[in-house]
Structure formats: structure tokens, C-alpha cells
Amino acid sequence: MSALKILVTGGAGFIGSSLCERLVAEGHSVLAYDSLFRGSESNLSAVQDHPHFQFMQGDVRDIDRLDDAIEHLGGVELIFHLAAVNGTKWFHEAAHSVIDVNINGTLRTLELAMAHNARYVLASSPEAFGEALQQPIQNGNDMSFTDPSLHQRHSYGASKYLDEVACQHAARDGLDVRIVRPFNAYGPRLLGDEYGQVVAMFFQAILSKEPIQLHNGGLQTRSFTWIDDIVEGFILAGLQENSLNGESLSGCALNIGATEEITIRTLQETIFSIVSSDASWENELPEVEVVDGYHGDVLRRLPDCSQAELFVGWKSITTLQQGLLRMWTSLR
Numbered sequence: 001m002s003a004l005k006i007l008v009t010g011g012a013g014f015i016g017s018s019l020c021e022r023l024v025a026e027g028h029s030v031l032a033y034d035s036l037f038r039g040s041e042s043n044l045s046a047v048q049d050h051p052h053f054q055f056m057q058g059d060v061r062d063i064d065r066l067d068d069a070i071e072h073l074g075g076v077e078l079i080f081h082l083a084a085v086n087g088t089k090w091f092h093e094a095a096h097s098v099i100d101v102n103i104n105g106t107l108r109t110l111e112l113a114m115a116h117n118a119r120y121v122l123a124s125s126p127e128a129f130g131e132a133l134q135q136p137i138q139n140g141n142d143m144s145f146t147d148p149s150l151h152q153r154h155s156y157g158a159s160k161y162l163d164e165v166a167c168q169h170a171a172r173d174g175l176d177v178r179i180v181r182p183f184n185a186y187g188p189r190l191l192g193d194e195y196g197q198v199v200a201m202f203f204q205a206i207l208s209k210e211p212i213q214l215h216n217g218g219l220q221t222r223s224f225t226w227i228d229d230i231v232e233g234f235i236l237a238g239l240q241e242n243s244l245n246g247e248s249l250s251g252c253a254l255n256i257g258a259t260e261e262i263t264i265r266t267l268q269e270t271i272f273s274i275v276s277s278d279a280s281w282e283n284e285l286p287e288v289e290v291v292d293g294y295h296g297d298v299l300r301r302l303p304d305c306s307q308a309e310l311f312v313g314w315k316s317i318t319t320l321q322q323g324l325l326r327m328w329t330s331l332r
């Protein structure tokens, strides 16, 4: 495929920065656009001096700034829209901003894609299915949300649901739109602070010798997907012209996730066993505290990725054991 001009919103974030690295390595011209609300320029240190890479700080709701970004890039042929307020603690604490950034950011970037006739890839989420009563999660399942007076966690999931509605509407109007739903991506740049995500939070607790918290007994299950596999999913979904069977990919929604279903308790135990077998780590493992009453935490989140395999040939290839070991080695 010839080199493309590509805008990556949320490009300084966890997934966005790895995606930028890969796109630049494949010869594309890339502009990473990010408010730095949660991402950082240091995530982009591997590409920052590359002649085909640019970074611009800006808000994804700011159309004038987005226009500047496209001018700097010299046009745009593909938009990966990853900018969003992510991190579970924010969903409860800052529901208004989560809804504002996630929905308006998607509407503005879809309009940008339409104005330039650029292909558009949305980073959605399995949380678009809300409480996800049917498993595995696949297209056609009910998307259901609980009473917002109980908790506001679904500020995130419901915003991703509306993002998908907006994308499907744009696809119906003729824009080439693809939707990717990553399932619990993890890797060395994942944030492990109190606004972070579980794998990094567990490692962070070990490194800073603080107790690990298991919400609701740690019995909920997730599918943890190594960052390189996630990036490969975005690349295939965004850069492939058509599906492997020759049909248009516009309007497709692809689950990108490992199919190993793991309880959070098993995740914690696996991480402890990896750290214990590291002879160079002499510190004691932290205490494990069980915290109850954590709202809106779905019991299972298991993907059906058959469409990703069928349409673009994607499959997760990294086992949890391999990925956690790589992450621990890198964090050390």
C-alpha cells in the first residue's frame, strides 16, 4: 500500500502512541493529536524526531485546531480516532467530561473525515454493550445500560455506544468507517495510577509496595490483550482496502481481544507468580485487599473475534503469560 497521510487522535496515549510508531515504521506520514489530558509526549519519544512524524497538542472538540492539524499534515486520507477520556475512575468522577469529550470528539472528527473524504477508524469499546448480559460479546447482542441514578460508570460505555451509532450513520451516508473494539489492552505504557487500568495498577502496587485491591472479590472475568496484538488489529482494520472476502469493510465492527477468559483474581495470582520467579526482585509481594460495593463492574467480558479473523485475518497471538512477563521485564 502507498504511504498515507494519517491523523491519530489520542496519539500520545497508551494505544495511540504504539499505533503511531507502527504507522511511521510502515512509511506513512503521521500526525498525533492529543490534549495530553492523560497521554504524554514521552510516550512518543521513539518517533518524535522522525521526518514523517508530527505531534500537535489540541482538544479533539476544537475544529479550528483540527483544521490546523490537517494543514500541517498536508491533507488527510485516514483518521484513527482514539482520543477519549478513558480510565474507570474518571467515568464515575467526571461523567460530564467523559460524555462531552467522547461524543463531541467523535462527531467533530467524523465531520472532518467527511470534509476530506478520509477513511475513519473509531476506537470503540466492549463497554458499548453496557452490562453485556450475553457472552461472548458479538455484533447483534443487546446493548443494555442500568439506571444512571445508581452510578455513572456508563458515561463511558454509553458514549461509545452513541459513537458507534454516529459511525454507522456516517457509513450509511457513504463514509468509509470501521469500528474497532479493543478488549483490555495491556503493555508497558499502560497507566497504573489510581486513574489507570488493572494490569498496570497491579504491577504499580508491587513496584511501590502498596496493597493490591480486588474489587468485588476479583471474580469478574476479562480478556487481556497484548498491545502489539491490539495495534495489529487497528492496522488491519484501517489499512486493508476490503475484507478478505472482497467485500467493503465500511460499517464493520471488529472485536479485538484475546479469547483466554481470566478472573481478576487469577490475573493477580499470575502476576504474583511471575514476580516471585524473578530472582532479581527481592521484595515481598504486597497484601491483597478485597473491596466490595464497586458499581457497574460487569461480571464477564469475553469477545467473539470471529469477524475480525474472517474479515481482516486478525487473531490474538500473545498468551497472557508471555505478555505479563514482557511487561514485568520492561517495567523493571
Ligand SMILES: NC(=O)c1ccc[n+]([C@@H]2O[C@H](COP(=O)([O-])OP(=O)(O)OC[C@H]3O[C@@H](n4cnc5c(N)ncnc54)[C@H](O)[C@@H]3O)[C@@H](O)[C@H]2O)c1
Binding pocket: 009, 010, 011, 012, 013, 014, 015, 016, 033, 034, 035, 036, 037, 038, 039, 040, 058, 059, 060, 061, 081, 082, 083, 084, 085, 086, 087, 101, 105, 123, 124, 125, 126, 181, 182, 183, 184, 185, 186
Ligand atoms: N486500553 C484499552 O484496553 C481500551 C479498551 C477499549 C477501548 N479503548 C479505547 O481506545 C482508545 C485509546 O485508549 P487508551 O487505552 O490508549 O487510552 P489513553 O487514555 O491512554 O488514550 C486516550 C488519549 O486521548 C487523549 N485525550 C483525552 N481527552 C482528549 C481531548 N479532549 N482532546 C484530545 N485528546 C484527548 C488523552 O490525553 C490520551 O492520550 C480510547 O478511545 C479508548 O476508549 C481502549
